[in-house]
Structure formats: structure tokens, C-alpha cells
Amino acid sequence: MRVLRRALGTLLVLGAVSCTAAQTGDARAGDDPPAALTPFERLLPAPLSVRAGGPGYSFGPGTVIRTGPGAGPEVRRVGELLAGQLRGPDGPALPVVAGVRGDGIRLRVDGAEDGLGDEGYRLVSAPGGIDIVARTPAGLFRGGQTLRQLLPVSGPGTVPGGTVTDRPRFAYRGAMVDIARHFFTVEQVKRYVDQLVPYKVNTLHVHLTDDQGWRLAIDSWPRLAQYGGAGEVGGGPGGHWTKEEYRELVAYAGERYVDVVPEIDMPGHTNAALASYAELNCDGKAPPRYTGVKVGFSSLCVAKERTYAFVDEVLGELAELTPGRHLHIGGDEAHATPAADYAAFMDRAQQVVGRYGKTVMAWHQLAGARPAPGAVLQYWGHDRTSAADRAEVVAAAKAGHPLILSPADRVYLDMKYEAATGPGLSWAGYVPVARSYSWDPGAYLAGVPESAVLGVEAPLWTENVATRAEWELMAFPRVLGLAELGWSPAAALDWTAYSRRLAAQGPRMEAQGIGFHRSPDVPWTR
Incomplete structure (x- = not known):
């Protein structure tokens, strides 16, 4: 079955693959315009699980990135790199400060998070801030890339409320x-x-x-x-x-x-x-x-x-x-x-x-x-x-x-x-x-x-x-x-679900100046 869409506040369930369409490679995205996807549904790659719900975090001027407790130089470096990626050439300043008390984007390494593996992470968005937790700095970095996709292409905006728990299938x-x-x-x-x-x-x-x-x-x-x-x-x-x-x-x-x-x-x-x-x-x-x-x-x-x-x-x-x-x-x-x-x-x-x-x-x-x-x-x-x-x-x-x-x-x-x-x-x-x-x-x-x-x-x-x-x-x-x-x-x-997530990446590729192939099988937004 296809990936099921749920309303805000429920669990996004990743269903089994539709093998017939997937194996032929002939599936098309369909002729009818698809309903708009929520930010969580646009994530690519599809995460392991998402629980969407509640008010989100307003990202913009005054937002800071917090690291700790006991964060070493590598975690701070992840924070600095994420600040540059989120800020872009013309965005608001994103200071990186020590300690995770206070609102903002909080990065924390927790070695006890065994279920996340070396590259997994948990991202929680709520009005008081965004928490990204991982076993390793690499996991924090991967979580930061998910955060980038939850924000509008144009920059500052509201990160929807919810939790993403994620780790890779292959190393x-x-x-x-x-x-x-x-x-x-x-x-x-x-x-x-x-x-x-x-x-x-x-x-x-x-x-x-x-x-x-x-x-x-x-x-x-x-x-x-x-x-x-x-x-x-x-x-x-x-x-x-x-x-x-x-x-x-x-x-x-x-x-x-x-x-x-x-x-x-x-x-x-x-x-x-x-x-x-x-x-x-x-x-x-x-x-x-x-x-x-x-x-x-x-x-x-x-x-x-x-x-x-x-x-x-x-x-x-x-x-x-x-x-x-x-x-x-x-x-x-x-x-x-x-x-x-x-x-x-x-x-x-x-x-x-x-x-x-x-x-x-x-x-x-x-x-x-x-x-x-x-x-x-x-x-x-x-x-x-x-x-x-x-x-x-x-x-x-x-x-x-x-x-x-x-x-x-x-x-x-x-x-x-x-x-x-x-x-x-x-x-x-x-x-x-x-x-x-x-x-x-x-x-x-x-x-x-x-x-x-x-x-x-x-x-x-x-x-x-x-x-x-x-x-x-x-x-x-x-x-x-x-x-x-x-x-x-x-x-x-699932090709049909993926084609919609892929279509949502079109504006991001355009913003990077990538002259990508506009496949007729993908419901690109124009």
C-alpha cells in the first residue's frame, strides 16, 4: 500500500511498497493535480517516522543555535555550519552559543540514544524551540539537513510542530x-x-x-x-x-x-x-x-x-x-x-x-x-x-x-x-x-x-x-x-509517494541554479 497521509497530530505511517508499479518503472504521477503536501510529507529522503502535531517554532531574527551540555568543538562546528546553511547569503544572523537552556535550535549529543545509530537523529519542533538529538555529531548534521527542508525555500518561516525520528537503512x-x-x-x-x-x-x-x-x-x-x-x-x-x-x-x-x-x-x-x-x-x-x-x-x-x-x-x-x-x-x-x-x-x-x-x-x-x-x-x-x-x-x-x-x-x-x-x-x-x-x-x-x-x-x-x-x-x-x-x-x-516528494524539491533545485530534467512522470509545481 502507499504511504498513508494523516492529519496533523497523528503518526505518519510508512506503508509497504506497491510492487507492481515500482518494478515496471512505467508508473506515472497521474493527471490530476495532487493535494498540497505538508512540510513533513515533503521530506526527502522519507524519514523513518514522523509524528506531526501542535504549534511549531517561528524561525527568524533572534533565533540562536545552542550546543551542549559539554559539547566539544566538533558539535560547535556542526552548529556553525548549520548556521551558515540556514542563513544563506542574505538571511538573519544565527549566533552559535554554548548551553541548551533557552529557545532556539538546540543541538545535543546523547550517547545513550542507541536506537539512532551513528547517523540517526531525533528532531522535535515546538513553540519553545527545536531540539536535535543524536549519538554523534554526524547524526546532528543529518538532523540539521532535515531542518533545512522543513523551512521555506525563501528562508525564515515557521517550522511545523512535531517529531522526526530517523536513521539510515544502509551505511x-x-x-x-x-x-x-x-x-x-x-x-x-x-x-x-x-x-x-x-x-x-x-x-x-x-x-x-x-x-x-x-x-x-x-x-x-x-x-x-x-x-x-x-x-x-x-x-x-x-x-x-x-x-x-x-x-x-x-x-x-x-x-x-x-x-x-x-x-x-x-x-x-x-x-x-x-x-x-x-x-x-x-x-x-x-x-x-x-x-x-x-x-x-x-x-x-x-x-x-x-x-x-x-x-x-x-x-x-x-x-x-x-x-x-x-x-x-x-x-x-x-x-x-x-x-x-x-x-x-x-x-x-x-x-x-x-x-x-x-x-x-x-x-x-x-x-x-x-x-x-x-x-x-x-x-x-x-x-x-x-x-x-x-x-x-x-x-x-x-x-x-x-x-x-x-x-x-x-x-x-x-x-x-x-x-x-x-x-x-x-x-x-x-x-x-x-x-x-x-x-x-x-x-x-x-x-x-x-x-x-x-x-x-x-x-x-x-x-x-x-x-x-x-x-x-x-x-x-x-x-x-x-x-x-x-x-x-x-x-x-513507493513511486507515487516519492514522485510528489521529488516535485516538492523542484523549487529548491531551482534556487540552487540546477538545470534539472523535468520528467513528465513527476507532478512538478510551476
Whole structure:
């Protein structure tokens, strides 16, 4: 059944999914204008539970943010960041003060709130103020993002009375950006972080290297960025990030409780590296730089010890720059590497990751080799993926390897919405907004229990995405559906209810200057 609407003062019940509409992806929002949603009903992702009722809190001039008791510097930092987000460029001052006595927005960490987990929170709104309680500062931050959605897009106003109790379904809720095929600056990626955090995305996967470009400076191998980074698809100038720019992104994301997962793809997708250093090629000859979009033709030389010095030094520098626990080593589409060589290479690459104290993450092709203990596999298969490939992934999951689900015909953001979409590709089929949302990660792969699913991620590949406008058109609004699939309880995953919540986000995306795709399946307000 659908999510039930209740009058103010009653519990918002999140009903079970309407499987018929959800699984086909053909459901439409309907022709009749929907009734106006209350602020709680507009929240995206849908929270675990809401009890709406009573008068709310009037937010405006004179409002303060209070932290405590005993709040440390991190809680104060959450308060300062929330103050900036709520204030905006022209809003009222929001002082952050110590202590939770008095009206205002009160932030409090309570380690006894075991039911909330590491990112959950409880938000209570009443005339005397708003209380946000969590076990961790990260939970306080997530609660603050919910508060932002309860306020009018224009800024000050009344936060409705009631209680939101919330926690995520999956620990990993990610988005991936490919800066290798077309180069994008740190500032553009930071903008994406800001667009994602209101929807509780907590991981940014950055695809740093590929055949067309190497995008991060490596001191021990300087030509990787200097030469290998000087190009992109179509022959543009490319570019690369300095180490300091990468650190800046990692810090910026980390302040917003978003972990950065860097990816150095290997042993395939490596032409930019092979062009930069002849010694990485088995014949000792460097190929020309590549500006096309074909895949599967390049490979590091598995037989050379120099290759493993390269892997060690590159991953060592990357590990030093990255505080998060994961390093992604790619491993997909290594068609130019014989299967036995692929397995041998990945054995050694995984050992390097472990030596630097990190956990391996790789595309699901690693399941066909020998995944290291605890290695995380990212599944990008789709409805036409062979039964044998799926079986390898299921077996790896049953052997204890957590899965991140990124089915290409659901959440690859570079897939066209329809034939008329300007940028993007269609090798996995067209992916309209309804199809992108209408699947259940916990039941997606037959034979894989929900407990084996670490989370979900929406990749945005850039073979045919070259500008910020194209990036945002392809990502929005589909990435918001991914955010809900990762956060909200399974019972809330209903397309009709979601399409209305999504429509309510239209004015917020417009206020951010996002040129999003106005799907005809969504009852946008105009």
C-alpha cells in the first residue's frame, strides 16, 4: 500500500511498497493535480517516522543555535555550519552559543540514544524551540539537513510542530564523479557535494584516472599528471588536481560528513599512465595519448616488477592524502589482460592497499579473481548481465564481501533519460526517473541478503558529459532517488509517494541554479 497521509497530530505511517508499479518503472504521477503536501510529507529522503502535531517554532531574527551540555568543538562546528546553511547569503544572523537552556535550535549529543545509530537523529519542533538529538555529531548534521527542508525555500518561516525520528537503512550512500574522461575542477566537485548533503549522501567516489587522463599529481611519478593529464575525450586540454587541491576537497567533504573514496583504475583503463611512462609497457614503448571512448584495450605490464613499484608508490601517496578507509582500485573491463595475469595482478595490488592500512574497493569483476578478505565489491551489472557474472558476485557476497550496488540500467547517471536527451549514452538502455527509483537494493540480487549490501552509489561517467550544465542535467533529479533508496526504510519505497516528494524539491533545485530534467512522470509545481 502507499504511504498513508494523516492529519496533523497523528503518526505518519510508512506503508509497504506497491510492487507492481515500482518494478515496471512505467508508473506515472497521474493527471490530476495532487493535494498540497505538508512540510513533513515533503521530506526527502522519507524519514523513518514522523509524528506531526501542535504549534511549531517561528524561525527568524533572534533565533540562536545552542550546543551542549559539554559539547566539544566538533558539535560547535556542526552548529556553525548549520548556521551558515540556514542563513544563506542574505538571511538573519544565527549566533552559535554554548548551553541548551533557552529557545532556539538546540543541538545535543546523547550517547545513550542507541536506537539512532551513528547517523540517526531525533528532531522535535515546538513553540519553545527545536531540539536535535543524536549519538554523534554526524547524526546532528543529518538532523540539521532535515531542518533545512522543513523551512521555506525563501528562508525564515515557521517550522511545523512535531517529531522526526530517523536513521539510515544502509551505511554507504554514494555518488561517483568521473573527472578522467572530461576534466572538472575541485570547485565544481565541491558544488556537487553541497548539492548532495541535504539529501544525506555520505560518500563521494572520485574516478581519478582512465585511458583519457590522469588527474592527480603524484610526486614519485610526475609525468602522470603533467603529460597524462594534458588531454581528455575529444582532444580538449584536460588538466589535473594538485595534491593541495585534492586535500582541499577531502577536507571540504569531510566537514560535511562525506567520505572521499579515490579510484585509480588498474590494470586496464590505464592508457594515460602507459603514455606517460614507457617502462610500464611490456614492449617498453609508450603509446600516444588517447582521446576516444573505447574501453578494454589497455593494460599495465603484469610481468614487470617495475609495475608493482608504480602501484606501491602511487597508492602509498594516495593513502597518505586520504583519511577515509577505502581505496578503489578499479579492476573492470581489463579485456587486454589474460585472466590468470589479472588475478595475479589484483592479488598484489590488494596487498599494497592492505599495507597502507586501507580496505580494498573494486568493481565487481574482482569477484572472478581472488578478492582479499573484507574487500568491497561494486556491482555495476544490469538486467542483461549474464547469470555466470551474477553468480560470481552472489558467491563473493556469501563469502563475506560487502556489496555496493550501482546497477547501470538504474543508477548510471550518464544513461540518457530518453532518446531525445542531449548528453549521455544508452548502452544500458534509457533510464527515466521512475525506472531509476523503482528498485529495492535489499532484494535486487537474488541470493544476496540485505545484510550483505553495504549500500548504493550513483556513478556519473563523463565520456559524453563535458560541462557543468550537462553534469547537473544528467544527475538531477535521479541522484535524489538514489539518496532515498540508500536512506529510507524499504516500506517507504513507493513511486507515487516519492514522485510528489521529488516535485516538492523542484523549487529548491531551482534556487540552487540546477538545470534539472523535468520528467513528465513527476507532478512538478510551476
